[in-house]
Amino acid sequence: MRTHTCGSLTLDHVGQQVRLGGWVHRSRDLGGLVFLDLRDRTGVVQLAFGPAWSDANTLTAAAAVGVESVIVIEGTVVARAEQQRNADMSTGDIDVQVTSVRVVGAASTPAFPVAPAKGDKLPSEELRLRHRYLDLRRADLQRNLMLRHKLTQATRRFLDSRGFLELETPILTKPTPEGARDYLVPSRVHPGEFYALPQSPQIYKQLFMCAGYDRYFQIARCFRDEDLRADRQPEFTQIDIEASFVGQEDILSTAEALIAELWRTAGVPAESPFPRMTYAHAMEHYGCDRPDLRYGLELHDVTPVFAASELSFVQAAIARGERVRGLRVPGGAALSRKQTDDLEIVAKGAGASGLIVVKRTETGLDGKVAKFLAADAADQLGLAVGELGLYVAAPDHVASPALDRVRQTVAQRLELIPSDVHAFVVVTDFPMFEKDPNTGALGAVHHPFTAPHPEDLALLDSAPERARALAYDIVYDGLELGGGSIRISDSALQARIFSLLGIDDVTAQARFGFLLEALRAGAPPHGGIAFGLDRITMLLAGATSLRDVIAFPKTTAARALFEGAPSPVPAADLLELSLAVASRSGGNA
C-alpha cells in the first residue's frame, strides 16, 4: 500500500512517484495552494497540492480534510526552491506534489491537539490517559516507546549472545505473605482459593536453576498492590536474570556489561565495570545505600571535636555511644540564615532532632554553637574559610538518613550536580537482616533466599544482625537500577535462615515447600539480578514519569482511564467465583 514512510524521504528521492500513508499533522490552506503535513512514526513530510499537478477533486479533498485524519496519497517527490526549504524538518528539502488523495480514516476533531502548538502546555494527565491513542501519537511518546523497543531488543541480543535462555513463568501464581500486597485472582473451580499475580518470578527462576536451565532471563511483568508514585506503577517490567555455577562477580560482570550496552544503545556513553562500594562504606560516607556520586559532600565523623566541646546535649549523645557526623560544604558559608534553617527542617523531617550549623568566615567560626567549641575547632573540623559545616549527633540509624537528605538538598540548592556527568556504582555486602525497630524481629533485607556472606556464617549464631549477604545493587546517579543476590542452594542453610526470620518449618513448608523440595533434589550454586526496565527507559528517555514510557499506564489511583479498569462485575460472575463484596464502614459502591 505504501512505497515509503514519511520520514524517509530526502533529496535522493526527487523525481520518484511515491505512495504514502499517514495522519494529517497540520494543514495550511492558501486558497489556490494547500499544504498538509503528513505524519507517521518515522517523521513528517510536507504534501503540496496545487492546480498545476493536482486535479480539482484532489484540491478540494485536501482543503477539507481534518487534522488527525488518515490519508493515503500518491505523488511525486520534488526538490523545494532554496528559499522554501525548512531546516527544522529532516524532510524539509523536499515536497511531495500530490496527484491523488484518499481519506481512509476521517477523524473527528481530536480531544486535544497532537501537533505541538508553541506556548501550549501538555493537556492534563487525565485527558491524555483517557484518550491514550491520541497521546501515543505524540512524537515524545513515540520516541520513548521506540527507545523502549530498542532497549528490550538489545537486552535479548546481549543475553542470547551470552547463552541465556528466554523462558516464561506463570502469571497465575501462589500468594506470598512477604513483601508487597499481592493482586489476587479468585479460583472458580476451588471456591475460597486464590492465585496471586507475581511480584517477581523469583522462585520460578530458582526452580529453573534446579532443573538445569543454567542461564535464564525474562522481560518479566511484575505486580505489586501498593500505593503509586511518579516512578511506581502497579504493574511494571523487570529484566530478570538468573545463572548457575556462578558467584557474585559472574553475575555482576554480566549485569554491568548489559547495563553499559543498554546505555550505549540509547546513545549515552558508559563503560563497565563500574566502581564498587560496600554497603557499610556507602552508609558511612553517604548515609544511604544508593549514593549519588556525581558530587562530593561526603560525610565524615567529627565525634572527637565535639567530645571536647561544652555542648551538653552533644556530650550526652556521645556518652550514649552515639556519634557526631556531618559534611563540609564548599561555598556554603554564603548561605543565609533562612537557607540553613531550611536545611535543619530537612534534617528534622528525616528524623533528626536537630542540625548543628557552623560557618567558617574570615573572622573565625560562626554559628549558634561556635562559642562552645574549642578555639581551633574550625581546623579540627577541616573547615576552610567560606565553608559550611553541617552535623548531626545521633545514632547512625537516625543520623544517616538525615544527613543523606541534607546532602542531597545542599547539592540541589547550590547546584553542585553536573548535568553532563553520570555516576554508576555497584553497592555490595548488604546486611542479611534488618531489625524491626518496634518488635526487634529480624526481617530479610533482600529476600529470604539470599545467601549469607561466607565469611559471616559464624555470625548467624552470635550476631545475625551483623551478618553480610551476597547481595548487591547497581546504582546510577543515586537511583537504584536493579539488584540481586547469590541464592542459598543448600536446604539446611535455607531452613536455618527461615528459622532466624521466625518462619517455622510448617510455615516454610506451606509457603515455599516447592522451592525447598527442589533445593533438596540437587541444586547448583546460583544467583541473579533484576533491573527495572521502566525506570531505565525513563532515565534514558529523559522522562520524569513512568507513565511516559509505559504505553497504557495506570493513574495514581491504579485506574486505567481509557478502558475503565477496574470495574464492577455482574453478580452472577461473583457467584460463579463464590465471592461476595463486603460493604465497608462508611459505605462504598
Next chain:
RNA sequence: GGGGGCGUAGCUCAGUUUGGUUAGAGCACUCGACUGUCACUCGAGAGGUCGCGGGUUCGAGCCCCGUCGCUCCCGCCA
C-alpha cells in the same frame, strides 16, 4: 491511611484575593477570502452543568461543608 496542588469553552489558561450587569483570551472548530505556506495570514461565527452535591446570602465561578477525578509527597513498596 495522611498532607499539598489542580479542576472555568474541544485544549491551554485569565477571572476567585475584596461575592454584584450578559463569565473572557489564545489555539482548535464552522463559514468566507487568499498560489509557496511550514504555529500561514485576514474577516465573521458558533461554542459554558465554572468537576459534582449541599449550605450561607437579596445575589455564588468566587465564601463554607461534603464528595469525585487527576497529580506530587509521607506512610507503604521482602
